[in-house]
Amino acid sequence: MSNKVKIGISIGDINGIGLEVILKTLANNAILDYCIPIVYGHTKVASYHRKALGLPDLNFHIAASASAANPKKANMINCWEEDVKIELGSSTEIGGKYALLSLEKATEDLNSGEIDALVTAPINKFNIQSDTFKFPGHTEYLQQRSGGADVLMFLISEELKIGVVTGHIPIKDVATSITKENIVQKLKMINDSLKKDFWIEKPKIAVLGLNPHAGDNGLLGMEEQDIIIPAIHEAFDKGIICFGPYPADGFFGNGTFKQFDAVLAMYHDQGLVPFKTIAFSTGVNYTAGLKVVRTSPDHGTGYDIAGKNLADPTSFIEAIFAATHIVKNRREQESLLRGQLRSGGKIIETATDVKDDAN
Template sequence: MSDKIKIGISIGDVNGIGLEVILKTLSEAKIMDYCTPIVYGHTKVASYHRKALGINDITFNVINNAEAANPKKANLINCWEEDVKIELGVANETGGKYALLSLEKATEDLINGEIDAMVTAPINKHNIQSETFSFPGHTEYLQERSKSKDVLMFLMNDTLRVGVVTGHIPVAEVPKSITKEKIVRKLQLMNESLKKDFWIEKPKIAVLGLNPHAGDNGLLGKEEQEIIIPAIQEAFDKGIITFGPFPADGFFGKGSYKQFDGILAMYHDQGLIPFKTIAFGSGVNFSAGLNIVRTSPDHGTGYDIAGKDLADPSSFMEAIFAAIHIVKNRREQESLLKNQLRTGGKIVETAFDLKDDAN
């Protein structure tokens, strides 16, 4: 029995670029050196994309369940029986229906421990809506399915990690959705994740202001003085090394982000626009705070380039490697904690001493 990490892969919208980046990623033989990939989809859909793209250097080992996965091959589980009419580049009900079937099966196996982590290809947040999926996106869906109290959308690459206080909500609803308690909780999630998932012993976290110039001492808004600064102080009092609030434009424009291990933005575009400008193509979306490991690439369905062999698989490949590293880090930490219990609380080596070995 192989001890390689099993990475489940949901295929996303069948009319988008999800299967293209999956096929291109799994065509790289080195992937199988680090994990056992299991795609949740259907052989005929995969074959359609292979032919459309002219990708001939990958074949799938078709299995009935994750336990049967071959650690030396790319594996595939058929999640439905019927034929699917694929219309590349078209947003329709078909794309949403089969994206959801793939996601549901992969999530079920992840929660049941059949796979170690999940990497999700992009969905269309509109056509996937159904009686069983009424969420703004993957993050909220996985929070409910895993019965997690809270979750942090965490975008990352080698040099930049950005989380958001409010996720997929209209900009008009952002100010009333920001509370001191929510900011403190997101800072706690970020701090815990930086320690547990990335093995940063004493994370330094920057907090962005909501308003231009971080409110300019109340001239451009009161949220900084009434909510954000008290939240930063409370988090600091709890032992979280936190600074801010910083004006978002100058913070990224001057490269101040390079001095911090994590950055907490107030809303989606405030954090994701600079992140994707700096890290697009190498960025990964990680759902921090869950008791499961899920990552995804930092791009969408790419309908405009679907089937044209133009999709860059770099971000998807980075998402797989990020999932592998996080699973390894969590396993090592669990092992160290068990060792601590056996030795009466004394650990000679800490998780942070072993960081290089785990990565």
């Protein structure tokens, strides 16, 4: 039996660039040295995209299930049988319907352990809405389906790792959602993920302010004084090495972010704008806090370039590598802990600095 990581891939919106970046990624056989890719979609839809884009032929192994995947080929699980109308570059109800069918089957296999990780191609958050999908995005859907108590949208790259306290909510609701408890919880999740998933022994985390100039000592808002600073102190007392709050503009403009292993932003665009500016083509969206592993590229459906053979697969490739890396790190950590238990030794801090109480 192959011990390579099984990576499930949901195809996203069939009218976007999801299948283009998937096909371009899997056209390079070198990817098979690292993982077993399993695409949840349909060969006819993939063939349509391949022909429309003029891409080289890619022969999928048709697998009846993830357990039947061929470790030496790119695999496809056909999630439906009927013909599908594809309208490249358009948001349609059909595009949302089949994106959800792919995601549902892949998530089912992820939760049952049939695959080791899931890489999701971009969906349209509007046309995918249905009786079974009433979520702002992948993150919230996977949290509910995987039973996660809390999750963290964690954008990762070699240059920068950044999480957010509030994710897909209206900007008018951000300030009231910033609480000391939420900040401490997100700091704990970043800290745990850096240790468990990335093997950073003593991570150092920066915390951004909410207001311009981090409130200017209360002149431009009291959230820093009343909420964020007390949260930083509490987290530090719990063993989390964190500092701040830093004004977001200067923090990225003068390169201060390079001094930290990760950054906690207060809201979506405060974190994602600098992240995509710094690491747009290589960035990966990782959902930390789940028992399962899920990553995605940090771009959207790309309707404006769909069908034009212009989509860059780099972020999708990085998402596959990140998922594979995290799964292997978790496996090695579990192996170390099992070895300690078998030897009768006390569980102490390992190379990943994982503690049995985890605060």
